[in-house]
Amino acid sequence: MASQGEKGELHKKIDQLEKENRRLRVLLDVANSLQAELELDKLLFKIMEEVAEILDADRCTVFLYDKERNELWSLVAMGLQKGEEIRFPADKGIAGHVAQTGEILNIPDAYQDPRFNPEIDKKTGYRTRSILTMPLYNKMHEIIGVFQILNKRNGPFTKDDENLLAAISQIAATAIENAQLYDEQVKSLDSFIETLSATLDTRDYITAGHSRRVTEYTLALADAMGVDEEFKRQLRYAGLLHDIGKLKIPESVLFKADKLTPEEFEIIKLHPQVTREILSKIHFQRKLKDVPEIAATHHERLDGTGYPEGLKGEEIPFGGRMICLVDVFDALTSERQYRDRAPLEKVWDIVEKETGTTFDPRCVEAFKTIPAGRIIEIMEHQRQEDFNQAEIERLYQVPIIDIIEIKRKAPESRTPQESEILETFDKYYWRDY
Structure with a gap:
């Protein structure tokens, strides 16, 4: 014992x-x-x-x-x-x-x-x-x-x-x-993709800055929709590279000043597929595997009449549907050598008309809530040093749909506060600053 x-x-x-x-x-x-x-x-x-x-x-x-x-x-x-x-x-x-x-x-x-x-x-x-x-x-x-x-x-x-x-x-x-x-690998990939996107801007001087604006609009839309950071990273890369396929479009077609012939438009319509082919050769991590498909589907339409594959509804990746909306929004609200920006209310008339056929209604509803200040910052990102920050902060308090609704009112029907905020918005939209 x-x-x-x-x-x-x-x-x-x-x-x-x-x-x-x-x-x-x-x-x-x-x-x-x-x-x-x-x-x-x-x-x-x-x-x-x-x-x-x-x-x-x-x-x-x-x-x-x-x-x-x-x-x-x-x-x-x-x-x-x-x-x-x-x-x-x-x-x-x-x-x-x-x-x-x-x-x-x-x-x-x-x-x-x-x-x-x-x-x-x-x-x-x-x-x-x-x-x-x-x-x-x-x-x-x-x-x-x-x-x-x-x-x-x-x-x-x-x-x-x-x-x-x-x-x-x-x-x-x-x-x-x-x-x-891993952080170093992410930074290397970021640098590579930024360089690749900048290469397109260097070649396509007419739409220079488009890819970056599309990316920023897409991320603003993602914030409005509450998507997670992992998906936002995919959206960022897809936004930056969504037009990379245009590198293979002949300059005689890409920069043609006159109206494109049907044959030339068919050539332009090849660029999303070329985008997919280029991006599929990049070794994306598993979390980023959908980047090529998101980037390549920004010209697909909900009703199946888009290109290059004529995908319909849920067949189109959700990220592709998001970029589809902001791609058109940026095209209509960007200056070109031959035209000014379209009036914002006219742009939104087009968006509303195409909602449900071209654009996903969920994306459109979320886009309405993006602060007007953020829209201006993206639109005019190259001139932000000239901004009056107090005015931009004031615009951050107003969703973009409120600006659109104020614009749709007759001037005599607007309140003093509405007229003041609209004047501030238009100052930046029409570059009167």
Whole structure:
């Protein structure tokens, strides 16, 4: 029969095993949670949220090391507005000390430590008490950032907290490196697509800026419809490249001043299919696989009379239906060498007439809600430095459909407020500024 001492030792070992099992479960949960997230800002927020919960702390911040600028920065921090960026020299404060030395610092009272930098507290209105700060290492054992955990809820941070954070930091560092690599790939693809789109503008001087405006109108429409960020990224690329097939259209046809012959119009109608062929050769990630199809269907019509395939209704990708509307809107509201912009109310008469046959009614309804200020900013993006920002902000308070409805009224029927807002809108629409 076991003695009391043996029983006590056995219970102690069982407690240690249970503690280690809990630690392993936590690490497994963290690894599973982080490995699926590739977008850096979302990953950082997830890391901060989970670590603060695991260590029963008030706040966690991950500061990443910007080697070129020799700064530590955090894109998001719990308790701050998401997307706000904090930057400071990489040798300042407790986080800076850890970044320079690789030490782990467990400080029970921050304001008693001369290395503590109170500037962030001043900026955020936060009061730091206890701090646990630890370096983040990459696979080459280079410091890529710093974990900083603030204000453990029941006393100071313990040695067990340090050990657990050290294990989590290895998982987090790998996830951050993967996200940074993904971010570089995204930036490279962005740069490539922007360059490709600019190439078309360089060739087609008549409609220069069209692809960018179509993209911005599409994103404004996407915001009005509440689509997610992943779909918006597809829309952005499809908008920028929707006319890339025109690179293969002969200049004699593309830039012809006179009316096109039926044969020449058939050549023009080939460009969406060429767009599909060009974009299908780009290796888009799985999340972006629909970009070629969205870009290639912006001339399809709901009633099946569009081109190049005569798709009908739901056969047309929703993104293609969105671009179809804004493509026509931009064409009618853009200046050409041979004509001014069409009056906005006349443009909308055409849109309403074609709703249900050419345009998806859901897209049209959502477009009505886009702020007039955003429409002007897109329309006149090359001249924004000349804007009166107070006037643009005022136009942001008015949906574009309200401007259209005011225009449809007889001048004597408009209220003074309506006349004033219309005068402001027309000032930018007709470039009287």
